[in-house]
Amino acid sequence: MLNPIQVLCSDITSLSLEPEPFASYTEADIISTVEFNHTGELLATGDKGGRVVIFQREPECKTEPFSQGEYNVYSTFQSHEPEFDYLKSLEIEEKINKIRWLPQQNAAHFLLSTNDKTIKLWKVSERDKRPEGYNLKDEEGRMKDLSTVTSLQVPVLKPMDLMVEVSPRRVFANAHTYHVNSISVNSDHETYMSADDLRINLWHLGITDRSFNIVDIKPVNMEDLTEVITAAEFHPHHCNLFVYSSSKGTLRLCDMRESALCDKHSKLFEEPEDPSNRSFFSEIISSVSDVKFSHSGRYLLTRDYLTAKVWDLNMENKPLEIYQVHDYLRSKLCSLYENDCIFDKFECAWNGSDSVIMTGAYNNFFRMFDRNTKRDVTLEASRESSKPRAVLKPRRVCQGGKRRKDDISVDSLDFTKKILHTAWHPTENIIAIAATNNLYIFQDKLNQEMHG
Amino acid sequence: MFPKGTKRKFSDSGDEPPAGSDDVNQPSSAAVRMLSSYSLQRQSLLDMSLIKLQLCHMLVEPNLCRSVLIANTVRQIQEEMTQDGTWQIMTQALSAANAAAQCSADRLVATEVLCRQTEAAQGEPAPKPFPAVGSEGCSAEEVVVVEEEDEGVEGGVIMSTVSPQAPTAYLPSTFGIDPCWEEETGEEEDEDEDSEECASGSEEGDNDRLVEDSRTAEQVFGTFEIKNPAPSPDPALEELFSDVDASYYDLDTVLTGMQSAPKMGPYDLLESLSSHGPSPLSSSTSCRSDLNELDHIMEIIVGS
Numbered sequence: 001m002l003n004p005i006q007v008l009c010s011d012i013t014s015l016s017l018e019p020e021p022f023a024s025y026t027e028a029d030i031i032s033t034v035e036f037n038h039t040g041e042l043l044a045t046g047d048k049g050g051r052v053v054i055f056q057r058e059p060e061c062k063t064e065p066f067s068q069g070e071y072n073v074y075s076t077f078q079s080h081e082p083e084f085d086y087l088k089s090l091e092i093e094e095k096i097n098k099i100r101w102l103p104q105q106n107a108a109h110f111l112l113s114t115n116d117k118t119i120k121l122w123k124v125s126e127r128d129k130r131p132e133g134y135n136l137k138d139e140e141g142r143m144k145d146l147s148t149v150t151s152l153q154v155p156v157l158k159p160m161d162l163m164v165e166v167s168p169r170r171v172f173a174n175a176h177t178y179h180v181n182s183i184s185v186n187s188d189h190e191t192y193m194s195a196d197d198l199r200i201n202l203w204h205l206g207i208t209d210r211s212f213n214i215v216d217i218k219p220v221n222m223e224d225l226t227e228v229i230t231a232a233e234f235h236p237h238h239c240n241l242f243v244y245s246s247s248k249g250t251l252r253l254c255d256m257r258e259s260a261l262c263d264k265h266s267k268l269f270e271e272p273e274d275p276s277n278r279s280f281f282s283e284i285i286s287s288v289s290d291v292k293f294s295h296s297g298r299y300l301l302t303r304d305y306l307t308a309k310v311w312d313l314n315m316e317n318k319p320l321e322i323y324q325v326h327d328y329l330r331s332k333l334c335s336l337y338e339n340d341c342i343f344d345k346f347e348c349a350w351n352g353s354d355s356v357i358m359t360g361a362y363n364n365f366f367r368m369f370d371r372n373t374k375r376d377v378t379l380e381a382s383r384e385s386s387k388p389r390a391v392l393k394p395r396r397v398c399q400g401g402k403r404r405k406d407d408i409s410v411d412s413l414d415f416t417k418k419i420l421h422t423a424w425h426p427t428e429n430i431i432a433i434a435a436t437n438n439l440y441i442f443q444d445k446l447n448q449e450m451h452g
Numbered sequence: 453m454f455p456k457g458t459k460r461k462f463s464d465s466g467d468e469p470p471a472g473s474d475d476v477n478q479p480s481s482a483a484v485r486m487l488s489s490y491s492l493q494r495q496s497l498l499d500m501s502l503i504k505l506q507l508c509h510m511l512v513e514p515n516l517c518r519s520v521l522i523a524n525t526v527r528q529i530q531e532e533m534t535q536d537g538t539w540q541i542m543t544q545a546l547s548a549a550n551a552a553a554q555c556s557a558d559r560l561v562a563t564e565v566l567c568r569q570t571e572a573a574q575g576e577p578a579p580k581p582f583p584a585v586g587s588e589g590c591s592a593e594e595v596v597v598v599e600e601e602d603e604g605v606e607g608g609v610i611m612s613t614v615s616p617q618a619p620t621a622y623l624p625s626t627f628g629i630d631p632c633w634e635e636e637t638g639e640e641e642d643e644d645e646d647s648e649e650c651a652s653g654s655e656e657g658d659n660d661r662l663v664e665d666s667r668t669a670e671q672v673f674g675t676f677e678i679k680n681p682a683p684s685p686d687p688a689l690e691e692l693f694s695d696v697d698a699s700y701y702d703l704d705t706v707l708t709g710m711q712s713a714p715k716m717g718p719y720d721l722l723e724s725l726s727s728h729g730p731s732p733l734s735s736s737t738s739c740r741s742d743l744n745e746l747d748h749i750m751e752i753i754v755g756s
Contacts, residue, residue, distance in 0.1 A: 090513045116513075178516055197516040226524055228517045247517050280497055280528055284521045334493075338500055343518045 031434035033421055037101035037109065040425040043071055043432055044111055045439055046096025050080040052113055054124065054164075055441075071441050075124060075164040080115040092117050098183050102205070105189070110169070112192060116179040119194055121170035121205065127163045131155040175201050175211045182232045188239040195232035195244060198225075202256075214262050215244060215254065230345070231291045238297065241266075245302060249286030251311065269300070269316050271309070281333040281342065289345035294354040295426075301357055303348040306330060308359050310371065323369045323376065326361050328399045328410045341415050349424040349431075360419025363408065364435045365395060381419060381433040381440040392442065491538060494529055501526045 028049025035044050043055040056074035083092040094115055102110040108125040133155045138144050178197035185192045193202050193214070200215035215232075219225050228247045235241035240256045252265035273282065285305035292301045299320070300311040306327055309319035325346075329336060336342040341362075348359040360366045361378075369376045378395045398407040421434040429444030504522050533539040 085513075088513070092513075179513070225520055228520050230517060247521055280494070280525055283524055283528070287517070287521060334497065337497075340504075340518075343515070343521070 025437040029437040031421060031437060031439060032095050033097060033099050034423040034432050034434045034439070035099045035101060035111075036423050036425050036432065037111075038103050038426060040427060040430065042074065042101070042109060043423070043441070044099045044101065044113075045432075045434065046079065046099050046113055047437075048093075048095040050078055050082070050094030050096060050115065052077055052079045052096060052099065052111075052122070055439075075166055077122070077166040079113045079120060079122065080118065083117075097180060100183050100185050100192070102185055103189055112183050112185065114180050114183050114194065117173070117176055119172040119180065119183060119203075120168050121172075122166055123169045124164065124166050127165055128160060129157040130160045132158045170205065170208050172203055172208050172211070175203075181230060184232060184234045184242070186234045186239050187237055191239075193232060193234060193242060195229050197228040200229065200232055200242075200244060200262075212260070214256060214260070216261065216263060217246075230288050233291055233293055236293050236295060236297045243291055243293070243300060245288035245291040247287040248283060249288055249304060251288065251291060251300060251302060253313065267313070267316050269311050269319075271318050279333065281337060284337070284342055285333065290347040292348055292350060294350050295352060296354055299354065301348050301350055303346050303359055305342060305344075305346075308348050308357055308369065310357065321371060323357070323367075325359055325367055326397070328397055332410070336415070339415065341418075344418055345420060346418075347421050349422050351424050351429070352427045358422055358424060358431065360422050360433070362415050362418050363413040364417040364419060365397075366419045366422055366433055379442075381435045381438075381442075383438075494533070498526060498529045498533075501529070 026049075028047060028051075030048045031045050032048055033044075033046040036042070037044070041057050043057075045053050045055075047053075053073060054075045055071040057071050058069040060069045079096055080094040082094045084090075085092055092115065096113050097115060099111055099113045102112070102121075104110075108123050111122050111124065113120055113122060132139070133153050135149060135153060135155075136144055136146075172194070176194065176196040176199070178199065180194050180196045182195040183192060184195075190206075191202055191204050193200055194211075195201075195215075198216065198218040199213055201211040202214045203211045215229070217227065217229060226248075230245045230247055232242060232244035235243070241253060242256070242262075243251055243253050245251050249270065251269035253267040253269070254262035255266045256262060258264070258266065273286075288302045288304050290303045293299070294301065298313060300313065302309045302311065302319075303325075306325060306329060308323045308325055310321040310323075312320045333342060346360050348357060350357055355372055356368055356370050358366060358368045364381045365378050366381060367376060367378050378397070379392045380395050393406075396404065396407045397410060397413070398404070399410050403409070417435065419433055419435055423432045425431070431442050433440040433442065501522050505519065505526070530539065533542075
């Protein structure tokens with residue numbers, strides 16, 4: 001039985017790439033979120049310009065049983081527009097912060113997309129038939145001359161070219177004073193939550209003019225503010241449980257059955273600080289940038305600046321596992337503080353079987369850690385290394401000491417090329433990596449199913 | 453623990469051991485150099501943080517998480533500096549420098565980049581740039597918006613983001629004057645003239661980063677809310693937050709200062725840092741604030 005990460009290392013092939021080489025891109029093209037839907041058939045990306053692009057996986061070709069379906073553009077639409085807050089004289093960016101799919105309940109697909117202030121529910125549906133044979137209108141839609149109508153006919157549905165229609169079904173606005181950083185659909189498929197820097201609101205998908213505030217950490221005096229909410233997510237199975245992370249590196253598991261306002265947590269997950277490693281940057285690098293429940297609901301995956309941590313819900317005093325993503329940056333924190341890179345928010349992802357975790361880094365590198373074998377790999381998402389059907393080669397960052405061929409030294413890392421957003425197919429070994437304005441989709445060619 | 457990765461400019465100047473120095477003196481001078489290198493690095497980190505928190509005219513609301521983290525870092529540095537007495541040294545140096553004539557040349561940080569417009573308008577000499585920070589302080593990154601009026605102008609929140617008067621009124625040549633405010637320089641000048649008439653002491657031109665710093669938390673986070681009026685300023689705090697003298701960077705000053713008894717207790721400082729963050733200015737503010745208030749209200753009405 002092949003080890004999943006071993007297979008991924010050796011056989012990852014890249015299937016689709018975004019714009020042509022050397023095409024210059026605008027800032028609006030920078031991808032700001034990536035999300036597979038619950039079956040993995042659809043992949044949505046949001047960008048800084050407020051657009052959403054949905055990719056659909058082509059059905060596998062029956063003649064070639066081992067060829068995987070490729071992802072092609074399915075639909076593109078403008079989700080959010082820039083706005084102006086007249087009260088504060090500030091612009092509201094149209095950048096899509098998060099996209100979350102609703103579980104599919106009928107032929108149409110629904111997704112939630114949010115910018116800093118407003119969440120929208122979009123319906124994505126297909127139309128591949130159209131009625132023909134109207135009595136009063138002709139084929140172009142013009143009214144017929146009534147004298148020519150001599151008989152009555154029933155319009156019939158005829159096939160047409162597939163058209164994907166996207167329409168906004170709900171707009172959830174005016175509920176957030178601060179910037180929305182997370183949205184999460186509840187397992188009850190009726191409610192969802194949206195979290196900003198200081199508050200978390202609970203919505204019903206059908207009701208737009210009301211939301212319940214379930215967490216509020218805003219101090220009475222804003223001068224006393226020392227901690228903000230950085231991410232939040234519902235438990236995948238228990239609709240009363242959710243977790244939120246903070247800029248001080250803590251995780252709070254809350255139970256909505258306990259009280260209406262969940263300021264008091266049920267569980268607090270915090271790793272005690274290592275006094276020997278303390279510096280002025282300790283707090284900043286402990287700030288959790290992303291939190292994800294495992295598919296099983298038993299574990300939490302968190303990402304802070306230098307590490308990724310797996311927590312067991314049953315153990316609050318320390319994480320179960322700690323993975324060093326790029327510890328070679330520890331000695332460079334001051335420079336990274338100066339150029340603001342230390343505030344970069346990296347996301348993290350589980351694979352379908354919760355055995356491998358993945359997160360991005362700099363220089364267009366991303367890392368995968370196998371929790372069982374403790375092996376890890378660094379891969380690069382770049383045009384040069386990702387020609388279609390090419391196999392990805394593991395990369396290595398050297399910090400002095402022995403330097404192998406093709407190693408990159410820490411000082412030559414490109415900090416403008418950061419992989420903040422990554423997503424893993426819910427069941428298969430397919431990953432989507434957003435590198436600035438490019439989307440890379442990598443597949444495990446030989447081994448489709450999850451192991452371990 | 454030293455924050456590694458800082459620019460070596462400061463360490464370099466202090467790192468060369470004097471040729472032929474005593475064996476007896478060498479260990480202690482090395483230790484002293486290490487200490488001063490650490491405190492210089494810490495100071496540069498403080499300056500960098502304060503620049504990052506600086507307010508300049510911007511269109512998009514700043515990132516609250518980033519602001520909170522930077523503000524916490526600043527607080528942490530200042531607490532440490534208070535504990536080892538460095539803070540008191542700085543304030544002593546300030547009061548000494550205030551008695552002297554022009555301190556404007558001795559400002560910390562690359563104020564040159566930030567204040568070029570304003571200083572030209574006001575005719576003050578450009579300050580020496582602070583090498584460690586360079587010109588990165590006021591790049592296109594998000595910077596927190598200044599909340600202008602602590603004295604509780606209702607429209608304070610709005611105005612702070614639009615009006616450039618706020619920083620110049622309080623900090624005429626040090627802060628966040630983005631070049632895009634150039635066209636409003638005329639207004640700033642008027643503002644300063646008025647304030648000069650009102651100013652009782654020499655503080656008008658002396659507000660600096662420390663002042664900014666004590667009000668930082670309030671300004672940083674206050675933008676997001678309409679605030680209540682702040683309590684009246686404490687004259688003791690005003691003394692505390694006078695200009696920082698760049699002579700602080702002189703090794704001798706630092707070392708000498710470390711041995712003298714602190715003039716002020718730590719509680720004044722911590723108090724001002726933590727909760728109320730009132731305006732450290734004295735009666736001069738009340739004159740200016742009324743005028744600012746009026747101007748701001750006019751701006752709202754006019755819809756500029």
